[in-house]
Amino acid sequence: MTPSTLPPLPGVPAASRAALQEILDRTDPAILGVVLSGSAARGMATERSDVDVYVVRTEEAGTGLETSRSPAVDEIPTTLAEIEAPGALGTDDWWYRWSFAHAHVLRDDTGGRLTEAVRRHAELAGEEQRAVLVDRLDGYVNFAFRALKAERDGRPLELRLDAAESVTWWLDTVYALRGRVRPYNKYLPWALREHPLGVPEWSADVLLPLLERILDGDPGALRTAYAPVERECLAWDRAHGGTDLADTLAGWGDQLDLLR
Template sequence: MTDTLPGLVVPEWLTPAQRALLVDLAGRNDAAHGDDFLGLVLSGSAGRAYATEHSDLDVVVVLADEAAAARSTTHSPDVDEAVDSWTDLLTVPPFGSEGWWFRWTYAWAPVLLDRTGGALTDAVRRQATLPPEESDAVLLDHDRLDGWVNFAYRALKNDRDGRPLEARLDAAESVPWLLDVVFATAGRVRPYNKYLPWELRHHPLEEWPGEQLLDLVGRTLAGDAGAVRETFPLVRAACAAYDARRGHTRTSDMVSGWGEELRIFG
């Protein structure tokens, strides 16, 4: 749907009231900032056709740096209007930094308005993707792969030794590490927990059938040692496929480096 402001495209799945709010918001920013108003991005549940009656609109207003410096995020019952400067949008925070958590905000988020000739759209997509070197850093330099093996190994040892609570705690703690591995090997930023089922179903991962992964995650959170064991060969296969694409063997070598300890995975 194209509305009054040239270049503005509003998703058809929104309600008439939501579309009207976005048209008004775009017009207000255009009037206030003119050429410094670079674009709009619709994030949150509404941006992914995943909203409920309790959802508001999460909108990112992208402004030239000087204009953005004079603005801050505003909240209302219907719209959260965040402001991103052009420099901030082009800056890609590395894993573990303060800004890393916000990168998935841009994943699969429709760009409603791009006045930069496509550069804004490219920057939005870049925030939510991991080029090969960054995937290597998440998996290896930040130890997400080794960390998953470690927690999974500890969960299985506790299960073997008759410590069900300890096994469940380690199994549950392994899940965030697993999800970082799953998405980093696919070159994507891990989604927020709320959106994990949505992303797996709407944007499937080649090595991980969505329903199978969700089942394994649920069972692992419940402390099911069998789920941890079932996950291990899938992680190894994902690592082998990732290494083949990268032209190295680093992730497979890291797992193999656990040596005889891997026997516990069965």
């Protein structure tokens, strides 16, 4: 075991810090590492925040254990094998992946395997990135198109409902284009500001106000959101030597004119 010291954790109360330090100091050889997630890991903790810490154990010691909750810390047992196998799109484990994005690996007794596995959870590459993009892009276009069709046909409620439904697919697509898993809604403003996507239209100062307009059912906002997605999809195809995303868009034919 490598002795570990807690980093600065703004907003984390003293009792929680003490509980985390106690976990770090354990000499149990079955413990392979400790990963801090949630608000505490991202500098957003308040007095009402849960402090979520994953205690990574060997396969033999970690199987069958349940989360231990206390006012100071929620101790979540897991195994190295589980963390080294990020959930695929369409599985229940997919929705847990962003919990490891920008998490603090407080202790790693695996020679770096744990740290690398945690990093991998938040990233998309290769065939996984391609599969996520094709799936989420098609769903995004579907809901954005439906919203604008409702606006054209004079159905304002349906416009707002489909516009709101398009948002999850839109953000999934935007983040997947940059090789990342979409943040949980709670962390979206933080993630955009602290970890920019590198596209002007997707900066926090541009994307967040646009998001609010989409949720209000603004047809112009839906079209504004679509333009850089199409551009970046075609650029992604060129960079990766394929036509998967162009083919997905082409499948919509002249219906895309409603989004442009």
